[in-house]
Amino acid sequence: MPEFFTHYQIFYYLCVVGFAALLSVISIPSILHVARTRHLYDDIGHFRKQHDHGIPRLGGVAIFVSYCVTALVFTIADKTFPVGYLLTAGIILFIMGLKDDLSGVNSSTKFLVQFVAALILVILGDIRLTSMYGVFGIYDLPFVISAALSVIVIIMIINAFNLIDGIDGLAGITGILANLAFATLFFYIRQYEFAVISLILVGAIAGFLRYNITPAKIFMGDTGSLFIGLISVVMAIKLIELTKVNTPGIPPLGATPALTVAILIVPVFDTIRIFFIRIMSGISPFEADRNHIHHRILRLGYTHLQTTLICAGFNLVCITISLLFNSLGTFALVSIIFVISILFNWGITFTLRSKERESLALRNLFI
Numbered sequence: 001m002p003e004f005f006t007h008y009q010i011f012y013y014l015c016v017v018g019f020a021a022l023l024s025v026i027s028i029p030s031i032l033h034v035a036r037t038r039h040l041y042d043d044i045g046h047f048r049k050q051h052d053h054g055i056p057r058l059g060g061v062a063i064f065v066s067y068c069v070t071a072l073v074f075t076i077a078d079k080t081f082p083v084g085y086l087l088t089a090g091i092i093l094f095i096m097g098l099k100d101d102l103s104g105v106n107s108s109t110k111f112l113v114q115f116v117a118a119l120i121l122v123i124l125g126d127i128r129l130t131s132m133y134g135v136f137g138i139y140d141l142p143f144v145i146s147a148a149l150s151v152i153v154i155i156m157i158i159n160a161f162n163l164i165d166g167i168d169g170l171a172g173i174t175g176i177l178a179n180l181a182f183a184t185l186f187f188y189i190r191q192y193e194f195a196v197i198s199l200i201l202v203g204a205i206a207g208f209l210r211y212n213i214t215p216a217k218i219f220m221g222d223t224g225s226l227f228i229g230l231i232s233v234v235m236a237i238k239l240i241e242l243t244k245v246n247t248p249g250i251p252p253l254g255a256t257p258a259l260t261v262a263i264l265i266v267p268v269f270d271t272i273r274i275f276f277i278r279i280m281s282g283i284s285p286f287e288a289d290r291n292h293i294h295h296r297i298l299r300l301g302y303t304h305l306q307t308t309l310i311c312a313g314f315n316l317v318c319i320t321i322s323l324l325f326n327s328l329g330t331f332a333l334v335s336i337i338f339v340i341s342i343l344f345n346w347g348i349t350f351t352l353r354s355k356e357r358e359s360l361a362l363r364n365l366f367i
Contacts, residue, residue, distance in 0.1 A: 017203035023066035024207025057101045060224025064094050066204040085125035089117040097222035118154040133257045135331050160267035161229030168216040168304040172209045175228040181263045182235040201231045214304045236260040255326040258333035262322035269341040
């Protein structure tokens with residue numbers, strides 16, 4: 001990171017965030033008016049819903065429009081990054097997400113659309129992971145394996161953000177935290193264009209949260225969560241690739257793959273955990289339930305805001321640990337982060353069992 005920013009640079013970056021936030025803030029009242037007039041409300045009868053009254057699910061429209069307009073106004077165009085392909089993939093996901101928010105989309109169609117968006121990024125945009133970075137002793141990957149791995153990672157993260165969008169503020173605050181971390185790291189390695197891409201999303205989400213923090217007046221829906229996941233995973237891949245080789249004049253950043261895992265640990269760990277439990281139970285990994293980490297914390301008696309802050313605090317702990325111990329290497333650090341995640345989940349399980357049984361006992365750790 002440069003030793004200091006000029007007043008002009010600070011003003012520019014504040015304008016980026018502020019402009020995106022302002023667009024979100026001023027557009028949501030109109031979206032709310034249209035939703036109420038046309039009765040475009042959330043499915044309050046669904047067993048996973050946490051609210052007892054209809055709330056519009058079109059907040060993602062404000063996030064997406066704010067992001068695109070701000071990106072065009074501040075011209076985030078750079079020859080080293082295919083912004084056009086990023087926005088193309090974003091538009092494709094936005095259209096599908098909007099249809100899902102309004103009338104529903106089956107899971108196979110969702111997967112196909114996400115697959116097409118991922119292919120655009122990987123094949124046309126060349127946004128892909130080119131190495132395993134020493135994990136399991138594997139480094140550079142052949143193109144086909146690299147492309148396949150990248151498509152899987154992109155689809156996974158996109159869906160991971162969609163899955164954590166179950167309570168007020170969680171997906172939004174997680175998205176802000178992740179992209180603030182990415183922006184900071186891009187500043188550190190002097191990749192300012194990428195920092196701006198993340199900052200625009202921070203501003204767009206911040207404006208939306210004005211209406212989403214409990215009591216929520218609007219949800220982001222699939223249009224928002226899928227788009228946040230898209231930008232976040234692209235920033236993660238670019239950060240990993242840009243720090244793959246030490247470049248003269250750019251400060252080194254160790255164990256970057258582990259650092260990106262720590263930044264995205266809340267959606268990533270919850271998705272891996274929930275898929276594992278469903279498969280072990282003999283049901284489809286795509287079967288909806290209320291066994292996500294945020295649902296379990298809610299059952300402990302915490303509010304939506306408290307639950308969101310607990311998850312954000314856990315996220316910050318993982319990021320801090322990954323920064324303090326990045327000299328350990330990627331494999332060791334990723335292992336540590338997942339062990340911490342398992343212990344965090346185990347602590348929730350123990351507390352839940354103790355509450356349900358109205359007793360603190362060692363057996364609550366295991367049975």
